[in-house]
Amino acid sequence: MFNVERWQEIFEAIAKNKLRTFLTGISVASGIFILVILLGVGKGLQNGISKQFERDADGIIEVWSGTTTKEYKGLNPGRQIQFRNSDYNISVQKFGDQLEKKASTYNFWNGLISYGKESGNYQYRGVYPDYIVIENGTIIKGRFINNSDLINNEKVAVIGLKIKQDLFKDKEALGEQIAINNINFKIVGVFTDPAGEREETRAYLPITTTQRAFGGGDKISNLFYILHKKDTYEEALAESTKFSKELNQLLKSKNVVAPDDESAISVHNSVENAKQFYDLNLYIRLFFWWVGICTIIAGVVGVSNIMLIIVKERTKEIGIRKALGASPLSIIGMILHESIFITSISGFVGLLASLSLLELVGPQVKSEYFLNPEVDFSVAITTLVLLVLAGAIAGFFPAYRAAKIKPIVALRDE
């Protein structure tokens, strides 16, 4: 490989056979190009479809508290368990790496919300920014609660579509002040919820503001978590089951609750419902793997074909070289060396071209079912190596045969 003389010999052969080199290069480069584009499109479709379905798919883990039913460590049953900010913080601290989304809420089931002369009784909750995802809501106007609202204790509210219709009719609600139990909040957003009116009769406030304004101190009502996505449903289920168990233990020991007292603290895990999504995702991935493998096979066949033709074309040259004293090994070495060199270079060119095309065009495509058509660089490199290897193997056999041909046969005039 590091024989300078052979490199010179090969560069000379390449330089003097521009058409042959060009055609080989083009076919390898286009093979890689098509393959990478296909993989990218596959990934884009997968991302898009995932996006469409993932909302139903999130396994939400939810924690409720109630009253104890068992005596534990000298504490009598019938004790009301109240979560506090520290419960939320300790869980985030411990499981932070596993969490995709997290929130705690401070709930009020009934409050008088009024705007001008209109008023009604509605629920209101102090929440974290991630809560909109957990509720599966969609902002139709303005924005949801954000981190700076929390930090600055902003008196802002995001109201459900039903409240907006009740209080504002056709008027614009954004920027207006409403009173919740006589405390003024500015409306910064309106949301809808697929669960319907029941959920749209809520107002969401920053949890910090809620705790302050309504005398909550550091009390919280519920805890919510969504874990990172996994490749398969089985993994997701295993992970969330483990997480639920550990979270359960953590909160129970912190609040001095018997480990088997499910009515004092209970952890609900909805990942079980996510199986459909994971199944769909699996099918999409299988499909594109299948397409990818077929494309690779097509590429390998193409490269092999070219190698066969090249060796055939060079039979006479090989005969001459052998008559002049080239050993079979040096013939095989020369052909493979040249082919690996050309396929690597042109494969890399095809790779770069396709990656930059994906990079440029990908973000321009606006479709609900198509998102981020990216290709894992290591996958692309692996494919390239595979093709070069396949080309080498495909080139080896005709080269081996050519090296075996008696020079007298190779030199015979047609």
Place this chain on the structure above:
Amino acid sequence: MIEIKDLHKSYKMGSSELHVLKGINFNIKEGELVAIMGSSGSGKSTLLNILGILDEADSGNYILDNVPIKNLNETIASKYRNQFLGFVFQSFNLINYKSALDNVAMPLYYQGIKRKERNEIAMNFLEKVGLSSHSHHLPNELSGGQKQRVAIARALASNPKVLLADEPTGALDTKTSYEVMELIQGINDEGKTILIVTHEPDIAAMCKRNVVLKDGLIIDDKLVEQVRASAYV
């Protein structure tokens, strides 16, 4: 230099077998210029291919410069070809994408000689055949006679023991043929052993010894009075 004893060779042609060489015996001493003659199908090219280790005999002995040539694997065969033999073909067999100089340097590449040195040696041999001015021409930019001279320079470049020429003038007109023969005679005068396969009597007359093959047997082997090609040029 070359000793051959009871050489047999046959080819399979479908179901039938064609017995091409039926027991050839002859010796060639160093410095000889031998013409192997015969009509087509007499087995002369087959004999030359066996002598050139391009083909292998079915039976019999072949000793080249005291080295028995028998049951060689391809790697050793190629090494012997490179060290002992230089080939000149009827159809020149130059590599068409390489310049005259690079073609001549090719056997030296397979001897592992470095580029600079092999180009120097190759240039010397091109000068010897009178083509130093054409060293960077590609084969298709050369005339037939020039191509054959490049091929002769290539055959000589590795300093072989024996030069084997298969109808070296077969593709050339008479005048060019004599020029090439003049060159070959000059090389022989310097002491190189040369074998030429030809069916042209005038070419054979320019050698020192004529061996005539017919139906796979030597029917005549005589020394001849060499006609100098320079007389015609």
